[in-house]
Amino acid sequence: MEDPGKFLAVMRQTAPLVHNITNYVAMNVMANVLLAAGASPAMIHAREEAAEFAGLAQALTVNIGTLSPPWVQAMEEAAAAAVAAGRPWVLDPVAVGATGYRREVGARLVARAPTVIRGNASEILALAGAQTAGKGADATDAVAMAHAAARDLARRSGAVVAVTGAVDFVTDGRQSAEVANGHAMMPRVTALGCALTGVVGAFCVGQEPFAATVAALAFYGLAGEEAGAVAAGPGSFQVAFLDALAALTAEALTSRARIVCA
Amino acid sequence: MEDPGKFLAVMRQTAPLVHNITNYVAMNVMANVLLAAGASPAMIHAREEAAEFAGLAQALTVNIGTLSPPWVQAMEEAAAAAVAAGRPWVLDPVAVGATGYRREVGARLVARAPTVIRGNASEILALAGAQTAGKGADATDAVAMAHAAARDLARRSGAVVAVTGAVDFVTDGRQSAEVANGHAMMPRVTALGCALTGVVGAFCVGQEPFAATVAALAFYGLAGEEAGAVAAGPGSFQVAFLDALAALTAEALTSRARIVCA
Amino acid sequence: MEDPGKFLAVMRQTAPLVHNITNYVAMNVMANVLLAAGASPAMIHAREEAAEFAGLAQALTVNIGTLSPPWVQAMEEAAAAAVAAGRPWVLDPVAVGATGYRREVGARLVARAPTVIRGNASEILALAGAQTAGKGADATDAVAMAHAAARDLARRSGAVVAVTGAVDFVTDGRQSAEVANGHAMMPRVTALGCALTGVVGAFCVGQEPFAATVAALAFYGLAGEEAGAVAAGPGSFQVAFLDALAALTAEALTSRARIVCA
Numbered sequence: 001m002e003d004p005g006k007f008l009a010v011m012r013q014t015a016p017l018v019h020n021i022t023n024y025v026a027m028n029v030m031a032n033v034l035l036a037a038g039a040s041p042a043m044i045h046a047r048e049e050a051a052e053f054a055g056l057a058q059a060l061t062v063n064i065g066t067l068s069p070p071w072v073q074a075m076e077e078a079a080a081a082a083v084a085a086g087r088p089w090v091l092d093p094v095a096v097g098a099t100g101y102r103r104e105v106g107a108r109l110v111a112r113a114p115t116v117i118r119g120n121a122s123e124i125l126a127l128a129g130a131q132t133a134g135k136g137a138d139a140t141d142a143v144a145m146a147h148a149a150a151r152d153l154a155r156r157s158g159a160v161v162a163v164t165g166a167v168d169f170v171t172d173g174r175q176s177a178e179v180a181n182g183h184a185m186m187p188r189v190t191a192l193g194c195a196l197t198g199v200v201g202a203f204c205v206g207q208e209p210f211a212a213t214v215a216a217l218a219f220y221g222l223a224g225e226e227a228g229a230v231a232a233g234p235g236s237f238q239v240a241f242l243d244a245l246a247a248l249t250a251e252a253l254t255s256r257a258r259i260v261c262a
Numbered sequence: 263m264e265d266p267g268k269f270l271a272v273m274r275q276t277a278p279l280v281h282n283i284t285n286y287v288a289m290n291v292m293a294n295v296l297l298a299a300g301a302s303p304a305m306i307h308a309r310e311e312a313a314e315f316a317g318l319a320q321a322l323t324v325n326i327g328t329l330s331p332p333w334v335q336a337m338e339e340a341a342a343a344a345v346a347a348g349r350p351w352v353l354d355p356v357a358v359g360a361t362g363y364r365r366e367v368g369a370r371l372v373a374r375a376p377t378v379i380r381g382n383a384s385e386i387l388a389l390a391g392a393q394t395a396g397k398g399a400d401a402t403d404a405v406a407m408a409h410a411a412a413r414d415l416a417r418r419s420g421a422v423v424a425v426t427g428a429v430d431f432v433t434d435g436r437q438s439a440e441v442a443n444g445h446a447m448m449p450r451v452t453a454l455g456c457a458l459t460g461v462v463g464a465f466c467v468g469q470e471p472f473a474a475t476v477a478a479l480a481f482y483g484l485a486g487e488e489a490g491a492v493a494a495g496p497g498s499f500q501v502a503f504l505d506a507l508a509a510l511t512a513e514a515l516t517s518r519a520r521i522v523c524a
Numbered sequence: 525m526e527d528p529g530k531f532l533a534v535m536r537q538t539a540p541l542v543h544n545i546t547n548y549v550a551m552n553v554m555a556n557v558l559l560a561a562g563a564s565p566a567m568i569h570a571r572e573e574a575a576e577f578a579g580l581a582q583a584l585t586v587n588i589g590t591l592s593p594p595w596v597q598a599m600e601e602a603a604a605a606a607v608a609a610g611r612p613w614v615l616d617p618v619a620v621g622a623t624g625y626r627r628e629v630g631a632r633l634v635a636r637a638p639t640v641i642r643g644n645a646s647e648i649l650a651l652a653g654a655q656t657a658g659k660g661a662d663a664t665d666a667v668a669m670a671h672a673a674a675r676d677l678a679r680r681s682g683a684v685v686a687v688t689g690a691v692d693f694v695t696d697g698r699q700s701a702e703v704a705n706g707h708a709m710m711p712r713v714t715a716l717g718c719a720l721t722g723v724v725g726a727f728c729v730g731q732e733p734f735a736a737t738v739a740a741l742a743f744y745g746l747a748g749e750e751a752g753a754v755a756a757g758p759g760s761f762q763v764a765f766l767d768a769l770a771a772l773t774a775e776a777l778t779s780r781a782r783i784v785c786a
Contacts, residue, residue, distance in 0.1 A: 014575065023305070024286055024289045024305065024548055025289045025290050025293050025305050026290075026550045027549045027590075028290055028549050028550075028552055028553065028715065029290065030715060031715070032713060032714050032758065032759075032762075034713065035711075035712050035713065035714055035758060036757065036758045036759070041714070042549065042619065042622075043547070043549050043589070043590055044590065044591075044619075044622075044623075045590060045592070046590075046591050046592040046593070046625065048589070048591070048592075048593065048623075048625040049622075049624070049625040049626065050622035052623045052624065053622060053623055053626075056623075065305070066289075066305055066306065066307060066308075067306075067308050067310070067311070068307070068310075068332070069308070069310065073660050083348055095304065095306075096308075098304075098311075098315060098318065099306075099310075099311035099314045099318075099475050100311070100314065101308065101310040101311040101314075104313065124783070136538075158696040186298050187297075188298065188508070189294060189297065190290060190297055190303070191290065191291035191293070207752070224278050232509075232745045233499035233504060233505025233506070233507075233508045233509055234294065234298045234504050234505065234508055235294075235329070235500065235502060235503065235504025235505040236298060236502075236504075236505055237768075238294075238362050238501075238504075238759065239379065239501055239759035239760050239762075239763055240759060240760075241759065242757060242758050242759030242760075242762075243756050243757025243758065244757070245474040245761055246755055246758055247756075252546035275728070282526025285565065285567070286548055286551045286552075287551045287552050287555050287567050288552075290552055291552065310707070318628055327567070328551075328567055328568065328569060328570075329568075329569040329570050329572070330569070330572075330594070330629065331572065336624040338543075357566065357568075358579065360566075360568075360573075360574065360577060361572075361573035361576045361580075362573070363570065363572040363573040364573065449559075449560070450559050450560065450770070451556060451559065452552060452555035452556050452559055452705070453552065469670075494767050494771075495766060495768070495770045495771055496556065496560045496764065496766050496767065496770055497556075497560070497763040497764060497765065497766030497770075498561060498763055498764075498765075498767055500556075500763075501763055505530075514770075
């Protein structure tokens with residue numbers, strides 16, 4: 001595995017402009033996470049400008065958490081613009097298995113050639129066509145249950161697929177890795193998964209997507225560990241987590257990342 | 263009055279999936295409050311899926327804080343789906359007296375048979391058809407001014423009506439209770455009232471609505487007391503409040519709830 | 525320069541109802557900032573009620589961060605209602621130079637006679653028709669580069685123009701002032717600029733716009749200094765900033781404001 005700290009250092013030096021079409025719950029947290037990590041976020045969703053802006057930004061992320069038809073059109077057009085401009089784009093299929101509308105939109109977005117797909121086990125299973133017990137945005141399936149589905153989805157879509165949970169799993173269909181950094185309080189703060197999608201997008205700017213995604217996940221999980229060491233509950237965890245994202249050095253990431261090639 | 267701690271214990275054991283169609287200001291706070299309390303939140307508002315999802319979730323909450331016509335349609339359809347599925351749904355009539363549009367939408371939603379209606383005194387007075395000085399989302403009327411209007415609204419709508427403020431008042435039109443837990447800093451943090459509506463919805467899953475609402479209000483107010491004891495201002499209050507929601511035990515709620523049958 | 529503390533004292537005594545049509549990222553922070561500062565926020569954007577509510581509120585702010593056509597119509601109608609009612613309204617032209625749609629909407633709103641326009645240097649340069657390197661919502665131009673453009677925009681539009689950055693610049697086209705309060709961590713927390721626009725609106729209620737804007741900027745920057753003195757990173761900064769907005773006294777503002785007539 002390549003040195004994960006190097007990917008963090010490159011991301012911070014680039015300070016990439018990341019365009020996010022994301023859900024209402026996540027927008028503020030995602031912007032703060034990207035700023036703390038060292039990137040520059042922008043949230044733009046109207047059809048009148050989304051594709052134009054996707055061509056200007058250095059990465060795009062699309063999250064289906066709070067869908068509506070005009071947003072879906074903007075998502076598709078922005079994804080097409082990112083692909084046309086050779087920019088990485090990351091799909092976050094929030095609760096994709098919950099309703100028929102979500103399943104349909106998820107399938108349409110997978111067909112738009114995302115660079116990375118990041119979801120929890122229930123979401124990746126649903127996107128890969130498997131049966132799942134997922135409810136809302138919370139995973140009810142374990143990551144290990146989704147390894148095969150993730151490999152299958154990666155081969156079929158051409159995307160790097162990241163399944164996040166207690167131990168994350170990343171695959172491009174050929175190579176795979178597991179990332180063990182993280183903290184049990186992370187799922188108790190809303191939209192931290194959504195915000196991670198932005199960090200993955202930032203790391204993928206000018207860097208190889210599989211290794212960049214692995215490094216982003218280790219960075220994020222390590223910030224969670226730092227926060228968990230001082231937090232008294234989910235409120236103070238969120239505060240400490242943003243502080244940790246800003247404070248973590250490339251050296252700390254290199255020495256404390258827990259990555260295993262799988 | 264029944265043991266309020268029991269209602270908290272049952273809610274946490276159920277960890278109900280609560281579907282919220284709420285305003286943009288409140289979405290993130292509401293999700294974090296529900297996660298901290300022990301429930302599983304989902305925010306879904308598009309007509310294309312809101313009714314389908316309301317049939318899957320264990321409770322629904324509807325908040326009119328930031329309205330627009332497509333959302334109102336989704337609210338009505340989701341409420342109908344919740345009623346058809348026998349699930350509790352809670353109405354939060356934010357600033358219902360402020361504009362003609364809000365008054366009309368508020369009346370339409372009351373006609374959809376909510377299980378609980380939770381608002382401040384100005385909102386409950388406006389919904390009950392009384393004159394009020396309410397401005398925006400902040401109450402300008404005292405809770406005691408709204409007792410009669412709340413009883414009237416409860417009898418007319420069939421809902422439990424909760425008027426929250428310095429001392430909360432809950433009634434189903436026959437029985438009534440007052441809840442004295444709370445802290446003066448709560449109205450200085452935005453959307454804490456909106457987020458409470460989600461907690462009321464979570465408590466009502468599989469539990470009798472009047473007593474469950476009273477218990478939810480005591481739980482929420484007690485977390486406010488805990489936060490107020492350590493906070494230096496509204497910023498640190500919000501952080502401590504989320505921590506307290508997660509840390510409060512059923513035993514602490516039972517021993518420190520200040521509930522009076524009225 | 526007039527005593528800035530006096531403007532804070534008047535604002536708190538008025539506790540003005542400020543109507544904000546703002547972006548999804550900023551809504552929650554802006555509401556919390558206004559509550560902490562001592563004002564009463566309301567977020568209402570639907571065409572069905574925005575103009576009616578703008579006539580009821582004591583000030584209006586319009587922010588183009590996350591645009592869409594129905595919101596733009598509501599913005600224009602609300603601005604017209606504020607002007608008709610003789611209420612101050614503040615324009616925040618977020619990322620106005622980024623896309624053609626934004627440039628067009630920005631020009632239309634400037635024509636609606638805002639009382640104050642507040643933006644970063646890149647935004648004011650773009651609004652004044654200059655070339656700029658601004659990307660997304662983050663300024664890439666220094667405030668000093670925008671002094672002439674700000675004066676020009678103020679004369680042309682009739683608005684007070686505030687360019688915020690390391691040292692803020694305020695002008696009405698005749699007189700100008702610089703405000704040196706602030707902290708380097710402020711741009712690392714999302715939407716603090718957007719939220720400042722709300723504070724400017726609150727200060728302008730019943731007070732002369734140029735001096736009120738200068739006082740609002742000094743108040744905001746001073747709260748940033750207080751927060752920066754105790755924060756460990758952007759997460760704890762945001763918490764301490766809200767606490768400081770609530771705790772700062774008029775006397776402290778008068779003695780510690782760093783305002784220079786320019």
